[in-house]
Amino acid sequence: GESVGLHLPTLSVQEGDNSIINCAYSNSASDYFIWYKQESGKGPQFIIDIRSNMDKRQGQRVTVLLNKTVKHLSLQIAATQPGDSAVYFCAENSGGSNYKLTFGKGTLLTVNP
Amino acid sequence: NAGVTQTPKFQVLKTGQSMTLQCAQDMNHNSMYWYRQDPGMGLRLIYYSASEGTTDKGEVPNGYNVSRLNKREFSLRLESAAPSQTSVYFCASTSTGGRSPLHFGNGTRLTVT
Numbered sequence: 382g383e384s385v386g387l388h389l390p391t392l393s394v395q396e397g398d399n400s401i402i403n404c405a406y407s408n409s410a411s412d413y414f415i416w417y418k419q420e421s422g423k424g425p426q427f428i429i430d431i432r433s434n435m436d437k438r439q440g441q442r443v444t445v446l447l448n449k450t451v452k453h454l455s456l457q458i459a460a461t462q463p464g465d466s467a468v469y470f471c472a473e474n475s476g477g478s479n480y481k482l483t484f485g486k487g488t489l490l491t492v493n494p
Numbered sequence: 495n496a497g498v499t500q501t502p503k504f505q506v507l508k509t510g511q512s513m514t515l516q517c518a519q520d521m522n523h524n525s526m527y528w529y530r531q532d533p534g535m536g537l538r539l540i541y542y543s544a545s546e547g548t549t550d551k552g553e554v555p556n557g558y559n560v561s562r563l564n565k566r567e568f569s570l571r572l573e574s575a576a577p578s579q580t581s582v583y584f585c586a587s588t589s590t591g592g593r594s595p596l597h598f599g600n601g602t603r604l605t606v607t
Contacts, residue, residue, distance in 0.1 A: 422519030424498075424584050425537070432593070457584040470536065474593055482554065482596065484536035 386478045400461045402488045404454040404471035413474040415482065416445060416456045418467045425470060426454070458490075466492045496520050499600035500585050506605045509577040515570040517585030525575050525588050526568035527552075527561060527596065530581040537584065542569055577607045 394400050406414075412433040413437040417425035429440045431447050431454075438445050444457040454471055464472065501516045508517040519526065524545045529537040539552030556577060559571045567585075572579060582603050584594040 415595055417598075422600070424586075424600045425596075427595040427597065430595055474511075481542070483540055484538075486534065486536045 390486070391456055391488040391489045391491070393493060394461050396461060396463060396492055396494050398461055400456075400465070400490060402456045402458075402490065404456075404485055405475050406452050406454060406471075408473065408475045409449075409452065411473040411475045414445070414447060414454050416443075416454075416470065416486075417470045419464075419470065419487070420467045428469075446491075448487050453455045461490075461492050463492045463494055498585055498587055498597055500583075500599035500602050502602060503600070505604050506607065507572075508607055509576060511575050512565070512571070512573050513575065513604075514572075515583055515585075515604075516567070517569065517599060518567045519587040520566065521587060521589070521597065522565070523587035523589050524565070525598070526562065527568045527586045527588075528558075528568070529532070529584045529586065530554065531584060531589075531601075532581050538579075540570065555580060572604075575604075577606045580606045 398449050413432040418428050419425045422477040429443050431438045431445045436447055442459045446455045458465055468489050470484050470487045472482040472484045498519045515559045518526045527542040528540040531537050538554050540554055540558050541552055541560040543549045549560050549562055561569045584598050584601045586598045588594045588596050
């Protein structure tokens with residue numbers, strides 16, 4: 382079946398650096414993508430989303446890039462802070478059903494002071 | 495604004511016992527979901543309710559039942575708990591399913607011995 386995956390399971394960066402978290406998807410019919418942040422002991426928290434008719438979307442300190450040619454999604458965090466340390470998940474809606482998101486396994490981001 | 499509230503936060507069951515996990519949202523969302531999260535795996539959909547009065551199976555429904563009690567509440571029941579159901583359970587909701595962000599609760603950590 383179709384699945385969402387991550388290139389890097391862990392990422393360690395210095396405070397103040399920019400972080401890039403990657404995600405590969407295999408279903409070319411996917412038309413909606415979301416990034417979530419999950420801190421220890423908490424539920425996933427919505428960060429940013431993007432529809433397939435866009436290549437880039439910016440939020441506060443975060444940017445999501447979508448490359449449909451190679452089925453790749455990335456999350457860029459500018460000026461990474463210790464509070465950004467968490468597990469980051471991407472998720473996709475494949476379009477086969479309006480009500481189901483498929484989640485990747487997550488990348489652990491650690492920010493060193 | 496509480497968002498999505500789950501109870502209980504922690505629970506320990508013996509094999510064969512039953513219990514119901516409660517979920518309520520105060521955002522007037524139409525769609526509600528139950529996911530489980532296991533180490534090394536992404537969030538997996540158990541059941542969902544696209545709208546009040548409807549429920550459907552997700553990826554891993556075996557051993558579970560759900561009830562959409564009203565628009566606010568969506569419960570998950572384990573009739574006869576098994577050790578394989580040891581997991582963290584998350585409830586989520588969204589206004590329009592599939593192409594809008596899910597809002598998650600903080601989870602119920604269940605251990606079945």
